[in-house]
Amino acid sequence: NAGVTQTPKFQVLKTGQSMTLQCAQDMNHEYMSWYRQDPGMGLRLIHYSVGAGITDQGEVPNGYNVSRSTTEDFPLRLLSAAPSQTSVYFCASRPHGRASGNTIYFGEGSWLTVV
Amino acid sequence: RKEVEQDPGPFNVPEGATVAFNCTYSNSASQSFFWYRQDCRKEPKLLMSVYSSGNEDGRFTAQLNRASQYISLLIRDSKLSDSATYLCVVITNYGGSQGNLIFGKGTKLSVKP
Numbered sequence: 053n054a055g056v057t058q059t060p061k062f063q064v065l066k067t068g069q070s071m072t073l074q075c076a077q078d079m080n081h082e083y084m085s086w087y088r089q090d091p092g093m094g095l096r097l098i099h100y101s102v103g104a105g106i107t108d109q110g111e112v113p114n115g116y117n118v119s120r121s122t123t124e125d126f127p128l129r130l131l132s133a134a135p136s137q138t139s140v141y142f143c144a145s146r147p148h149g150r151a152s153g154n155t156i157y158f159g160e161g162s163w164l165t166v167v
Numbered sequence: 168r169k170e171v172e173q174d175p176g177p178f179n180v181p182e183g184a185t186v187a188f189n190c191t192y193s194n195s196a197s198q199s200f201f202w203y204r205q206d207c208r209k210e211p212k213l214l215m216s217v218y219s220s221g222n223e224d225g226r227f228t229a230q231l232n233r234a235s236q237y238i239s240l241l242i243r244d245s246k247l248s249d250s251a252t253y254l255c256v257v258i259t260n261y262g263g264s265q266g267n268l269i270f271g272k273g274t275k276l277s278v279k280p
Contacts, residue, residue: 085267093174094272095211095256109268142210144268156268158210 054078058143058159065133065166073128073162075143082156084145085127088112088139089161095142099128133166140164170194173255173271181279184245188274190238190255199258200231202240204251205273211254214240245278250277 056077065071077084085100097110101120113139117129126145130137140163146156173190180186180241192200200217215222217229228241238255255271 074212083266087270092272095270096267100267156213158212161208161210 056143056145056157056159058141058162060160060162061160062163063165064092065130065164067133067135069133070129070131071133072130073141073143073164075126075159076124076130077126077145077157078124079135079157080123082123084120085110085126085144086118087124087144088118088137088141089137089142098128098141104155130164135166136162138166169271170259170269171255171257171271173253173274175274177275179277179279180245182247184278185241185243186240186276188240188253188255188276190240190262190271192236192238192255192257192269194257194259194270195233196237197213197236197257197259200238201256201258201268202227202229202238204252205254205257209212221223227234238244242276245276247278247280250276250278267270 059074067096082103086098089095096112098116099118101107104123107118107120125130140161140162143159144156171192200216203211204214205211215224215229217231219231221230226243230239252273252275254273257269258266
């Protein structure tokens with residue numbers, strides 16, 4: 053039972069480089085989301101999706117793109133990395149339409165450093 | 168005002184102590200409330216949901232006061248393994264938020280021998 057799988061776990065980028073953080077879930081969850089976590093800031097929502105073909109912005113979307121071509125995958129793209137994007141990124145999923153957080157599943161996190 | 172606010176701590180307590188964490192939320196339309204636990208360099212994991220009538224799970228008791236927009240978590244008989252950051256989480260369904268989870272910044276607990 054894989055749950056939510058994020059890759060890579062660690063990545064160092066140079067300013068201006070692009071990269072994609074991958075997220076996949078095997079639970080047929082409609083809702084998927086990306087958070088970033090910075091010291092003293094808590095988890096902040098970047099983008100989310102309530103189903104294939106549907107994405108929307110969260111609290112801090114600037115500098116990030118997402119797509120949802122399948123139910124299983126929700127990649128997060130950094131088009132031109134900046135040092136301010138140094139953070140820990142978490143992908144999460146849950147069934148949509150249920151206001152119940154006890155079914156949200158997080159990936160193990162991706163540690164990104166932009167130099 | 169931040170939607171969900173918590174005392175950042177750290178709370179340094181001896182084993183066996185009772186410790187209480189508080190959390191306030193700003194949106195009265197908030198509908199669901201939770202406490203998550205996050206260990207260092209790990210993902211958040213659900214500790215317990217919070218119900219209006221209050222609920223208990225072993226040494227952990229959660230309470231909700233909708234009138235004051237206040238949530239609490241009480242840990243009795245603290246164990247070394249309780250050392251972690253505790254996140255207050257709120258779901259508010261309004262506008263296009265689609266029931267997104269809003270996290271507080273977390274309260275760090277360190278239980279010492």
